[in-house]
Amino acid sequence: MPKNPFRIVAQVPGFADHLKRKPRLVSSVLKQRALKRWRARRGLQTLAGFEYAVTYACQATCEHCSASSLHDPDKERDRLRPSDLRRLARQAYALGAYEVNLTGGEPTLLKNLEDLVASLSPERTFVGVNTNGMLLDQTRVQSLWESGVDLLKLSLDSDDPDEHDSNRGLPGCYEHVLEVLNMVRDMNGIRGHVCSVGTSEAIRSGAAKRLVDLAESKDATIGFTLPAAVGRWGGRYELMLPPEDLEELRQICRHPRAFFQGSVGLQAFQCPAGRDEVYISPYGDVLPCPFVQRSFGSIRDESLGRIYARMGVATELAGNESLCLAGESIRWMKEHVPSSAQRLEGMPTCATEHGDTFCRDEVKPDACGAALGQA
Ligand SMILES: C[S@@+](CC[C@H](N)C(=O)[O-])C[C@H]1O[C@@H](n2cnc3c(N)ncnc32)[C@H](O)[C@@H]1O
Numbered sequence: 311m312p313k314n315p316f317r318i319v320a321q322v323p324g325f326a327d328h329l330k331r332k333p334r335l336v337s338s339v340l341k342q343r344a345l346k347r348w349r350a351r352r353g354l355q356t357l358a359g360f361e362y363a364v365t366y367a368c369q370a371t372c373e374h375c376s377a378s379s380l381h382d383p384d385k386e387r388d389r390l391r392p393s394d395l396r397r398l399a400r401q402a403y404a405l406g407a408y409e410v411n412l413t414g415g416e417p418t419l420l421k422n423l424e425d426l427v428a429s430l431s432p433e434r435t436f437v438g439v440n441t442n443g444m445l446l447d448q449t450r451v452q453s454l455w456e457s458g459v460d461l462l463k464l465s466l467d468s469d470d471p472d473e474h475d476s477n478r479g480l481p482g483c484y485e486h487v488l489e490v491l492n493m494v495r496d497m498n499g500i501r502g503h504v505c506s507v508g509t510s511e512a513i514r515s516g517a518a519k520r521l522v523d524l525a526e527s528k529d530a531t532i533g534f535t536l537p538a539a540v541g542r543w544g545g546r547y548e549l550m551l552p553p554e555d556l557e558e559l560r561q562i563c564r565h566p567r568a569f570f571q572g573s574v575g576l577q578a579f580q581c582p583a584g585r586d587e588v589y590i591s592p593y594g595d596v597l598p599c600p601f602v603q604r605s606f607g608s609i610r611d612e613s614l615g616r617i618y619a620r621m622g623v624a625t626e627l628a629g630n631e632s633l634c635l636a637g638e639s640i641r642w643m644k645e646h647v648p649s650s651a652q653r654l655e656g657m658p659t660c661a662t663e664h665g666d667t668f669c670r671d672e673v674k675p676d677a678c679g680a681a682l683g684q685a
């Protein structure tokens with residue numbers, strides 16, 4: 311049974327502050343609803359949001375990282391420019407989008423992330439940033455908020471600090487994320503959200519439930535992604551949830567603060583890939599979502615509208631009522647998403663950007679500040 315969007319909105323902490331700060335957001339949402347009715351009559355789907363991976367650079371080395379197989383060193387010099395991004399945003403808004411999620415790699419590595427947010431017309435758009443949280447302090451959180459960010463989506467892989475830190479390769483990361491959640495809880499107009507992967511282990515050990523309690527104690531919400539057999543988990547189909555664990559996760563997500571993660575929070579309980587949302591790589595490729603790693607075209611070659619229309623009639627996406635195409639069906643994944651395990655052979659651990667170049671050296675966690683010129 312889908313959650314009622316209005317009930318979700320009513321219990322979102324500090325939602326009134328978002329509306330005060332962004333009154334045009336209400337009209338963006340209402341326009342999307344009207345456009346959706348109009349387009350549905352013509353057999354067309356309507357966007358609600360898009361994810362944009364601002365970079366594939368990252369200082370962490372997560373064992374499960376889906377982004378590692380999307381990083382293409384040959385395309386690094388040809389990433390989208392600010393003008394491309396502004397054009398992309400205009401096209402996405404014309405298709406109905408009122409929500410943007412900035413992801414990566416690690417978006418906070420970009421020193422100009424705030425400029426990028428500002429170029430997305432944040433006054434009419436709900437802006438989220440997916441982050442490992444390691445580079446956030448009070449000053450940066452404040453400047454992200456000032457640029458127009460509404461939601462910080464902080465990843466926690468476990469409620470056990472050692473497990474989280476060792477999976478991320480970032481000592482102290484767990485405690486740091488908790489500090490950032492405290493900071494955000496005490497600010498108006500920006501809120502915290504925990505992102506976690508709903509693995510069988512987390513569900514069976516009770517860690518998933520404990521993370522829900524933790525999020526609630528920080529006045530935050532929590533979203534679970536299903537384990538996707540892509541990236542560093544490429545081909546690891548055995549990690550996908552068996553039906554009983556999926557059912558247990560559904561139960562856990564009945565908690566008012568807990569959701570299945572799509573970037574579009576209000577569309578919980580139906581797979582948003584290629585319908586409510588699309589995912590854009592730093593190179594301009596348009597994917598249904600970060601886990602359905604197939605490009606339907608590039609915004610360098612054609613409009614987002616044409617590519618999105620193609621997704622709308624793609625038989626492998628259309629008509630599927632599942633929760634998460636990439637997380638639910640091993641057969642679907644095997645048929646439609648090529649295993650990326652081989653593509654990882656010889657792939658460097660992505661580290662960080664230095665101007666136009668891309669560092670291929672492995673960055674040791676305790677040296678990442680130095681690599682970023684912040685030591
Ligand atoms: C790719 S990360 C990028 C943003 C940021 N670096 C972070 O870790 O939050 C976005 C989210 O996807 C999750 N994720 C990564 N690989 C995944 C996979 N194979 N299956 C499910 N979720 C995954 C991460 O844990 C994180 O919450």
Ligand code: SF4
Pocket residue numbers: 368369370371372374375376377378414415416442478
């Ligand atoms: S923090 Fe982890 S999941 Fe996020 S981009 Fe970096 S390696 Fe991938």
